[in-house]
Amino acid sequence: MPPGILVARAAQLGRHLGEGEPLRDLGAVGEARWTYAVSKLAEEHLAIAYHDEQKLPVTVVRPFNVYGPGQVGEGALRIFIERAVQNLPIEIHGDGTQIRAWCYVDDMVDGVLLAMAQK
Numbered sequence: 001m002p003p004g005i006l007v008a009r010a011a012q013l014g015r016h017l018g019e020g021e022p023l024r025d026l027g028a029v030g031e032a033r034w035t036y037a038v039s040k041l042a043e044e045h046l047a048i049a050y051h052d053e054q055k056l057p058v059t060v061v062r063p064f065n066v067y068g069p070g071q072v073g074e075g076a077l078r079i080f081i082e083r084a085v086q087n088l089p090i091e092i093h094g095d096g097t098q099i100r101a102w103c104y105v106d107d108m109v110d111g112v113l114l115a116m117a118q119k
Contacts, residue, residue, distance in 0.1 A: 004058045005116055006047045059115045068105030077102060 044060055051058045067077045083090050103111075 004047070004056060005112060006044065006058060006060045007063065007112070057118075059118060061112055061115055063103065063108050063111075065100055065102045066105055066108045067102055070105070076100070 047058045047060065050056055065075070065077070067075060071078055080090050
């Protein structure tokens with residue numbers, strides 16, 4: 001049976017918390033970002049618990065920095081490209097040494113399809 005796929009936001013917590021690890025990546029309880037993060041973490045734990053109890057195969061996928069045709073909303077890459085096309089300066093925060101990885105939408109789709117094909 002192919003696994004159920006849970007698509008989670010990569011930025012919600014930054015990393016998977018292993019068994020016994022303290023939950024130290026969260027901010028104030030009422031802060032909107034962390035409220036959302038906790039709800040996504042609960043969603044992942046529910047999916048994994050359902051797997052443990054009901055033996056339903058499940059795979060959690062955390063896409064991040066996906067770009068390509070049909071992209072909606074604002075993302076750094078989209079902003080950079082739009083500003084470059086308009087010959088406007090590209091704003092870099094900090095000292096410019098930070099790094100990011102980008103994932104083209106076709107590659108993300110291929111990854112989800114591969115995850116679905118796993119047994």
